[in-house]
Amino acid sequence: MGDVAMTVPVLLALSRSNPKLQITVLTRPFFAPIFSNIPNLKVYTIDVKNKHKGIPGLYNLSKELKKIHFTAIADLHNVLRTKILKAFLSGNELPFVQIDKGRKEKRNLTAWKTKTIKPLKTTHERYADVFRNLDYRVELSPNDVLQPILPSTSVKKYLADQPLKTIGIAPFAAFNGKMYPLELMEEVLKNLNNTNQYNIVLFGGGEKEIKILKKFENTYSHCYNVSGELLLEEELCLISNLNIMISMDSGNGHLSAMFGVPTLTIWGITHPFAGFAPFRQGEENSILADREQYPMIPTSVYGNKFPKGYEKAMFTIDPQEVVRKIVTLLNN
Structure with missing residues (x-):
């Protein structure tokens, strides 16, 4: 996606x-x-x-x-x-x-x-x-994003009333090597929830992921799971009205960026230099695993291949760092 x-x-x-x-x-x-x-x-x-x-x-x-x-x-x-x-x-x-696709350059990078x-x-x-190459003019501009979609009743219930803000969090990825450990993500959720300043909307995938998100929803009063609750059209509408999206190197970050929503990407064994950063999201919108400890990052383009031990790379990202970055981006 x-x-x-x-x-x-x-x-x-x-x-x-x-x-x-x-x-x-x-x-x-x-x-x-x-x-x-x-x-x-x-x-x-x-x-x-x-x-x-x-x-x-x-x-x-x-x-x-x-x-x-x-x-x-x-x-x-x-x-x-x-x-x-x-x-x-x-x-x-x-x-x-x-x-x-620049396969040779990507092989060298990884x-x-x-x-x-x-x-x-x-x-x-x-x-x-x-x-x-088909002789059409294409000059990308920061304004080449979709406008927010007027929220329907099914979407409005997830959006915070002013002055509260709505944060989207998509904690899953196709491969574990680019997924922030759930125990650390829960620390982020707990910190954000306890401020009483945000609605936190959780996006996920399959049956296993939905169970995890529902557990978070039942534990934290300002967290709401939407995975399995909305059609794609409704999810897109909700995403377009977020104040910020927190995503792994995965599809949800690109969905939010196509609406111009500030998007914070948490990177593990992949890296924005491979060319897959969300649209017009600057360096300040990325948190990366520590390359001094894991110098072979990026180890693959898609996050499916890594040397032994690199599955722990994302533990170098402190939950407090993630929270501080979210607050900073929301206040900009």
């Missing part, structure tokens, strides 16, 4: 710079709400489990797409499925540009050796380059 959300500022910039351009995004139905407020854009959904499954399904999809008469195709994913689709569409002689690290091109700029 993070990769999908990162396309939003780029598509907003593309639409702003090319107001007569009609854009069609090919994506799964679940992700469609993410694109609902981008001008001159419509979504074409792909059914990868049935109608468009496998090579025969992709061939059928290519026939459907040919009927739309595109003038160019931008592949922002560059995976096997899109490579096959490109082959089926090649007879159309359409300009078809695929993202350069090599398990002592290294001097430097920031790579951001994923947002890599997306923008695809459109530039």
